[in-house]
Amino acid sequence: MSISALTTPTVANSTNKSDSKSLSSNYQMFLQLLVTQLQNQSPLNPMDSSQFTTQLVQYSSVEQQIKSNATLTDLKTQLTANTATNLVSYLGSTVSGDGSTATATSGGATWSVNASDASPSATVTVKDSSGNTVYTSTKSMTKGTNAVTWDGTRSDGATVNAGDKYTISVSGSNSAGSNVTFSTDFSGTVTKVDFSGAEPILYIGDTSVSLWNITSVQKASSTASTSSN
Template identity: 35%
Template sequence: MNEISNALGVPGTGGGDAAASKDSLGETFDDFLTLLTTQLQYQDPLSPMDSTQFTEQLVHFTNVEQGIAQNEKLEELLAQNSFNTTAQAVGFIGKEVEMFGEFVVVGDGGPDDMSVMSYGLARDASETTIKIFDDSGEVVRELIGKTAAGAHELNWDGRDENGIAVPPGIYAIEVEAVGSNDEPIGTAGRTEAVVQAVSTNNGRTFLDIGGIDIPLEDVIAIRQQPEEGSTETAN
């Protein structure tokens, strides 16, 4: 009986695709039964097969089959949960979301169609420098930032060093702050942008904000966009 157990690799129940594991188990069990009946047919009458070992082998296969069935149910629940999350996230389309990140999305409308970014300083700084990079890693603009501790909105007009409006795209922001002794001061950025689409990948839900896919779990706030004609403005 040991040679049967050793010769047949019983598929595990952890990870992988449950349906594939179930198919593999079926093939393995068929092979097991073939070997078992052959061994029973040619066993030594004076040394019959150990019935306890035989029972243990059958119980082992049954436990594996039950484990795979549980995995199938778990996969169904996870798929349903992913679908429900995505369905709820569809309601975010057209709304403004806030997330951690240091970048600005410039839309087709140029400087009048930009996401909003804010940066925070852990404490007062003697100097704060802000660099804006295009998708090729080139600096398109360098600004002098606020030095007081706390949060500040990035005051960028969407133009490069020559005053020319930058093309639509995603622009990375680098904030560097130093103290009176030139020691670095911690900074953190937040970006606000409008959700344009929703997608899923490997069970995770992503929000498309101007070409960037943001994981739903990275969103820290969701707001309705100001109505047209509102006096609320953003720099």
């Protein structure tokens, strides 16, 4: 009795669990068929040793890929867990940074703008990550902190994609005609960490803060601070 030579399946390079299971299943099937083939080969026409060696080498590569996929999955899980643990430690800490850039959500974006004086008709400009102006409006600003909310609708009527980054700038004058200084620098205590989006978002009260906008972190119980500068 003879069994025709085995055909090695082509395996795509993937790290997801379903593909890893498929690779493992194919490898086990190969071993079973190989043993059956060896047991039932004709003594007068034995299996070609070069073909046998080639198949072993090919499936040895498959086995290594399965192990590599499992290792990469474990590393990804570990890194995700470490990131979550590190960010949770920000709760209760005072963070500072530049809040001019915000990550849009399905509801748009919100910035915290500090004004040196009241400005009855300040100009608000929003630009995308390429520097293109996507929205402008006028807004009455009070002296101190102002929440500027944009619903995510561009000037051309299109709606922005959640996860995209947008930068705000504000200019204006007071009732006497003198220029008002506007700043998006922020400082406050982290009250929440949100992991539901594409990237983690910290919250200072109701104001969202992108992790990448933070320049310094100070623990509530310590006077020492960690700075990105």
